[in-house]
Amino acid sequence: MTSNDPNSAAAEPIGRDGDLPTVLLDQIEYHVGEFARPQLDGLTDAEYYFDPTxxxxxxxxxxxxxxxxxxxxxxxxxxxxVVIDFEFPEPDPAPLTTIAWRFGHIIVGVLGTRSHAHFGGPPADYMTWDYPDTAQEALAQFDAAYERWIAGVRTWSEDDLQVAVGEAEGPWAEYSRATLVAHINRELIHHLAEIALLRDLWAHRG
Structure with missing residues (x-):
């Protein structure tokens, strides 16, 4: 994971304090590095597949x-x-999902497809991904996908962040890269919080 030590090279800001690239990166790197990722330490296979329904x-x-x-x-x-569940059309309400499912969504849909489209990362899509069937494999895939995305975002200057994301983002093609990065931050924050809640439910199950 990226270090949060202010003396480390990885933690050095890429621009002025308060500029857009720094704000976007600091938000997610601090949250993941200080809170979300440490909360995943010790994740077991039983928790990974836990279905609270x-x-x-x-x-x-x-x-x-x-x-x-x-x-x-x-x-x-x-x-x-090993496969991941989907349904079309999606039921309403959509089913609850396990930690395993949520990791699959984060690794492939949130990070992998974006790194491939915007930074030349490995191809990633839901139908062809090799999904991890253990918690430790999922953590390894998440760490790699997260670091690849963050490394890519670090290459975008303040001007670069104003460029439109393009056809890779479908109907949102005209939105800025800054908007995309903010969206990925939100996705990571809320999905990792969902995983933390499922771990709490496992720990306090009856």
Whole structure:
């Protein structure tokens, strides 16, 4: 993880105090480095797959099922024997999701696709990803995806952040890179908070 030691090279600001690149990066690096990532230490496989619903219907990551063993509207994303749950159209309300599912979403949908589109990172999409089937593998994938994204954002100057994100972001193509970075910050903050809450529910389960 990125160091928060003010004397470390990784923590040196990339611009003036209060400029846009520094504010955006400081917000997420401080939150992840000081709070969210340390809260993930010691994550077990039991927590990773914990389904707090009484019906056991939370979306998760699991071994691939045969077509006849799942609803016709369900989708199994993944390139191998381990897949992630989706459904189209999405149910309303959408099912609760496990920590495993949330990591899959963060690693692929939040970080991986963006690093690929904007910084030339490895290809990433829900249908072809090799999903981690253990908590430690998920943490390793998250750390790599997070560091790749942050390294890319660090290459954008204040002027670069005003450039439109382009067609990779679909209907939001005309929005600025700064808006995208702020959006990814929000995504990371709220999804990692959801994971922390699921760990609390596991710790206090009846």
């Amino acid at each position: 009484a019906s056991g219907t939370a979306w998760t990551i699991h071994p691939r099922a045969a077509d006849g063993e799942r609803p016709p509207t369900s989708i199994q994303g993944g390139s191998g024997d």
